[in-house]
Amino acid sequence: MKTILIAHNYTENSFASMSYYLAHHLADLGNRVIFISHIPFFKEKEIITKEKGEIIVYSWPTQKRPTSIKDVVWFSKLYFKYKPNVVVGHFVGANITIAISKILSFSKAKTFAYYHTLSDQISKDQKHAGIKHKMAFLRKKMFYRLFCNVIVCPSELAKLDLEKYYSVYNKGMVVLNPMKDRFNGKTSDSQSNIVISFLGRLDPSKGILDLVKAFKIYCDKVKTTNIILNIAGTGSEVKEIKELIKKEKNVFYLGGLSYDKIDDYLCKSHFAIIPSKVDNLPTVGLEAMMNHTPLLISNSTGLTKYVQDGEECFKFDSNQESIVSLFERVENNFNQQVQMSINARNTFLLKFTIDNYCVNFSKELLK
Numbered sequence: 001m002k003t004i005l006i007a008h009n010y011t012e013n014s015f016a017s018m019s020y021y022l023a024h025h026l027a028d029l030g031n032r033v034i035f036i037s038h039i040p041f042f043k044e045k046e047i048i049t050k051e052k053g054e055i056i057v058y059s060w061p062t063q064k065r066p067t068s069i070k071d072v073v074w075f076s077k078l079y080f081k082y083k084p085n086v087v088v089g090h091f092v093g094a095n096i097t098i099a100i101s102k103i104l105s106f107s108k109a110k111t112f113a114y115y116h117t118l119s120d121q122i123s124k125d126q127k128h129a130g131i132k133h134k135m136a137f138l139r140k141k142m143f144y145r146l147f148c149n150v151i152v153c154p155s156e157l158a159k160l161d162l163e164k165y166y167s168v169y170n171k172g173m174v175v176l177n178p179m180k181d182r183f184n185g186k187t188s189d190s191q192s193n194i195v196i197s198f199l200g201r202l203d204p205s206k207g208i209l210d211l212v213k214a215f216k217i218y219c220d221k222v223k224t225t226n227i228i229l230n231i232a233g234t235g236s237e238v239k240e241i242k243e244l245i246k247k248e249k250n251v252f253y254l255g256g257l258s259y260d261k262i263d264d265y266l267c268k269s270h271f272a273i274i275p276s277k278v279d280n281l282p283t284v285g286l287e288a289m290m291n292h293t294p295l296l297i298s299n300s301t302g303l304t305k306y307v308q309d310g311e312e313c314f315k316f317d318s319n320q321e322s323i324v325s326l327f328e329r330v331e332n333n334f335n336q337q338v339q340m341s342i343n344a345r346n347t348f349l350l351k352f353t354i355d356n357y358c359v360n361f362s363k364e365l366l367k
Helices: 017-028 069-082 093-104 119-125 131-147 156-166 208-221 238-245 259-267 283-290 302-306 320-332 334-351 354-365
Strands: 003-008 032-037 046-049 054-059 086-089 110-114 150-153 172-174 194-199 227-232 251-253 271-274 295-298 313-316
Touching: 003 017, 003 093, 017 032, 017 054, 017 354, 032 069, 069 093, 086 093, 093 110, 093 131, 110 131, 110 354, 119 156, 131 156, 150 156, 156 172, 156 302, 194 259, 194 320, 208 227, 208 238, 208 251, 208 320, 227 320, 238 251, 259 283, 271 283, 283 295, 283 334, 295 302, 313 320, 320 334
Parallel strands: 003 032, 003 086, 032 054, 086 110, 110 150, 150 172, 194 227, 194 271, 227 251, 271 295, 295 313
Antiparallel strands: 046 054
16 A cells, blocks of 8 residues: 555546546555645545545645745644655645655655646746746756656646756656546537637637637628637736627627536537647646537647547637638538537547546556
């Protein structure tokens, strides 16, 4: 039996469910899993006893981001109590858990840090890269080199981004992010319109301004178009987007959507569009395919490598000219949408399920 520590969010109802189910899978195999949950917050530890193993859930000392000396001291005590063989860290929770485990175990603990966000994407979305940003970058570079055995990349693009920015060439390992299967049946599609939906952050790296401008060009060109463009999300470009679409009858801005409304939004769409300038493995792409909704996807995302043009998606370049051509392709080939919908769901089941993730990643953790 191994002791495996996971620092993420212990929840079934978000992207972080990947770690929740991984913990249960590892415990079912007979391991002890120590789970440090940032959200939700556990005031007292919770013990889940399995037939062969167990899960022990803690939270950090406070609900704030774990970055203080108090967090370091608290985790050091936890480390000595359980002495984990393997540590898996996500986001800010990775820093203390991985670094302290390496130090206190005299480098014996095997550490896995997740590389969720591309540095190329951060560069596009940040207006200013000052001294503070540069110091954070150097700290992360040293962290990867000194304390991490494996850096988990959710796509091949993420692995390339890691190598490009941090010059780490022998630690990246591609493990595709999964999505909990929440599909409850496809909502009846409207046949009078072609509904294309965007869901995500409205920031520069997401390519949403070019999407809206290209759609306006297409609507001016094709006055009788049946395409409806829905936009859901929040971010730095909301004001500009609202200004661009205020006179457009075929574009609707819906604001931010709560997590429980995402599936219905995607189910009612004929296509989900991902126009990103640069992106890792967009969660919305997995959620769309899970819900039988094919993709319109930029060639600049990590997900693009794992789908086939004309099967479960139409691919395009993230610029206005290519997006205008995309709308024309969608309208002229809408008869393919039903089969593409089936293909999208099949691709999700083949590549992006929780079960596949748990089986494949646990093999790496238990080596």
